[in-house]
Amino acid sequence: MPASFEALFANRPVILAPMEDVSDAIYRRLCRSVGADLCVTEFVNVEGLLRGCRKAHHKILIEPDDQPTVIQIYGSDPERLAEAAEVAEAAGPSFLDINCGCWVPKIARRGAGAGWLKNPTAMVEMAKMVVERVALPVTVKTRIGFGAETEMPIVDLARRLEDVGVRAITVHCRTANMGHSGAADWSWAKRVREVVSMPVIVNGDIDSGEAAQRALAETGCTGVMVGRRAIEHPWIFREARAMLDRGEELAPPTLEERFDLCRRLLHERWALRGRVSSTRRHLGGFIKGLTGASALRLELFQCDTLEGNLAILDRYQSAADSFAAA
């Protein structure tokens, strides 16, 4: 029995952010195994979904053991977004999310992603159309504004989105113009939370259990969403959970846990893609802080086969084990 929408937000969820080429089914399961409460797919182009593009359809595939997962879609045409929402709904996600925050110029310039922030009224009308087309709850992930408005639109916008039936909002506390640079200003999430009754998820710069706790304490938000830190340190999910549930600071992952996660990701991505390159942005982070990490990283990054990568890990691990035993 899938959890109700309300239940998903009942216990201050720590959520894996939608991230292109990161938040696939393999990484969602991996993050869930270390404590992620809810995961969002990478954004899926509505045109790809409606044209029946294999890659887009693969992105919305959700196996029974990959729940709860949210599907995020993006596009610039309200009618196409509503149609694609129906397609995504049939894939059985927990709910649907509309990307109104992608700052990448080739997307935002076409009016998709953060492009919607340039016309809040159009964004609200589009969201209303999507909400009316599907039975599943619809949520929006956006930024505080496009930049640099004198008055950020996010507070009024959130209220208007709630009025047309949007059920939750994720606020990435930067402008689109900021991209990923500069500090996220969580005070905007607080201002949003003060004017709506739907769940508000705070996002931006949550990079530790302590930061998750601080973001929730400062904003009063319903949950936190973690992006970049989860790429290199997925254990942030259990660290945040321990901090939120028990005020406990967990010890860092052991060497064995780090190597196990490296192996798991290598095996699974290799099985799916037949190459190891997509694991590299993760492996460097998984081993960060270990003795000899930079030499290990270099060796891994120069090796293109699964067997080779596994052999390098085995060699380092037994060397570390004998070093620890000595």
Ligand SMILES: Cc1cc2nc3c(=O)[nH]c(=O)nc-3n(C[C@H](O)[C@H](O)[C@H](O)COP(=O)(O)O)c2cc1C
């Ligand atoms: C590699 C990468 C891919 C991303 N892809 C998406 C995406 O598909 N959809 C989306 O809404 N945001 C996307 N984002 C933005 C993140 O979801 C998140 O809002 C942002 O990284 C800020 O959170 P953080 O400071 O925890 O990283 C992406 C970010 C990164 C780093």
